[in-house]
Amino acid sequence: MGTFQNAEAFLRDVSATSSETELSDALSVLTRELGFTYFALTHHVDIRLAPEPAIRLHNYPEEWVEYYDDNSLGVSDPVHRASHVTSVGFVWSRIPAMIALTPRDREILARGESQGIGDGFTIPANVPGETHGSCSFANPVGLPIRGEDLPLAQLVGAFAFEAARRLWRVRSPHDANAPKLTDRQRECILWVARGKSDWEISRILGIQHETVVRHLKQARERYCVAKRTMLAVHALFDGSISFTDVMKR
Amino acid sequence: MVTLAERLPDPVRFPPLREMFEARKQVFVDLLGWDVPVLDERYEVDQFDDEHAAYLIVGCGDGRHAGSARLLKSTRPHILDTLFPNLCASAPPTGPDVLEITRFCLGRDQSARERLETRNILVSSLVRYALEHGIATYTGVAEMGWLQQILAFGWRCRPLGLPRTIGGRMLGALRIDISEETPALLARNGILRPAPLERFELRQAA
Numbered sequence: 001m002g003t004f005q006n007a008e009a010f011l012r013d014v015s016a017t018s019s020e021t022e023l024s025d026a027l028s029v030l031t032r033e034l035g036f037t038y039f040a041l042t043h044h045v046d047i048r049l050a051p052e053p054a055i056r057l058h059n060y061p062e063e064w065v066e067y068y069d070d071n072s073l074g075v076s077d078p079v080h081r082a083s084h085v086t087s088v089g090f091v092w093s094r095i096p097a098m099i100a101l102t103p104r105d106r107e108i109l110a111r112g113e114s115q116g117i118g119d120g121f122t123i124p125a126n127v128p129g130e131t132h133g134s135c136s137f138a139n140p141v142g143l144p145i146r147g148e149d150l151p152l153a154q155l156v157g158a159f160a161f162e163a164a165r166r167l168w169r170v171r172s173p174h175d176a177n178a179p180k181l182t183d184r185q186r187e188c189i190l191w192v193a194r195g196k197s198d199w200e201i202s203r204i205l206g207i208q209h210e211t212v213v214r215h216l217k218q219a220r221e222r223y224c225v226a227k228r229t230m231l232a233v234h235a236l237f238d239g240s241i242s243f244t245d246v247m248k249r
Numbered sequence: 250m251v252t253l254a255e256r257l258p259d260p261v262r263f264p265p266l267r268e269m270f271e272a273r274k275q276v277f278v279d280l281l282g283w284d285v286p287v288l289d290e291r292y293e294v295d296q297f298d299d300e301h302a303a304y305l306i307v308g309c310g311d312g313r314h315a316g317s318a319r320l321l322k323s324t325r326p327h328i329l330d331t332l333f334p335n336l337c338a339s340a341p342p343t344g345p346d347v348l349e350i351t352r353f354c355l356g357r358d359q360s361a362r363e364r365l366e367t368r369n370i371l372v373s374s375l376v377r378y379a380l381e382h383g384i385a386t387y388t389g390v391a392e393m394g395w396l397q398q399i400l401a402f403g404w405r406c407r408p409l410g411l412p413r414t415i416g417g418r419m420l421g422a423l424r425i426d427i428s429e430e431t432p433a434l435l436a437r438n439g440i441l442r443p444a445p446l447e448r449f450e451l452r453q454a455a
Binding site: 003015244 | 360394403
């Protein structure tokens, strides 16, 4: 790719794109310049069930994409899971050192190879309060990754994800439509996430049992979910509570 | 309300500001493990904390420091030219209308949601400060995860060079261009908050 000055011009193009097609075209060019064949820029959700506009742009082979969607791999893909434990780009061959792989994970990775996808480089893109995402570059089996361009790939991934975010207008959790919890509701959900029953929560917070039941019922209604587990998951997802909050102490 | 403290000789001498230096120690040393000097085992203070630095502080002096940022003049020695010159492909932008944002700090004693709100107030106050003081450009060094967040505020950012791994952390340098349209860009991303600046008076310091 040569100098940073060249790269900067490309990054400016990426930041200025005004449509999905333009961004996709710019990414295709950048992917080649970086010595890669494929790119995939995505939110880590089941794309067919995503409630909000989710990001996904790619030039992966069609069969691979079908397999991916048929098996709802968006949320369980080992590459995506690995990208949740770091904020720095990683090559896929490092994944076994980053997360514990199950037999099914190994099958997914092997399946990718049988579709012709070799090694890749993934840049995590995690914006607090929003669905995790990432930008990946990959090569066909047998074509090695050019190590010297990976810092630039890191930068391209970060700016490309932001460009996509802007185009899709992913709203922050402070959007007027986002569920707003009261402090008490949030406190109750925190203890739900820690596995406490309503009665236990009432003891911990020093309030009536019925009050806890009411707080949690209202919170479930705000998220339109029926179960307390889903309530905790939604509150974690939109940043109303954080993993750090839950695991504190 | 955001407190603006500037032109203070030896800032750590002022009790209301000490909370900030204490919070900085908790965040940058205890949490993030940065190798930076600590005063009295309690305050994170370095060579740039002097009368040339300006501070924006959310919750200053009432015993509840929530967040803060330090602004350094680009015309004097600052982080980018002193500590990380190789993060810039060419000379870093400098001038009277260029400031460097450093030590962007969100106090640990807050829930995730409170921390995001403090962050939004602090970012809004940075934009306000720039517009009120004729600052056209901010520069800064960020770890990659934080860099993605900075981009997501929606303001105009450009990289100054390739990211590098330094001391086990991957860092990148950015420039952020501020103009009259910046508040609207923040608003589009749900970041903009009213953030009136209140000047820190020396008599408060007594």
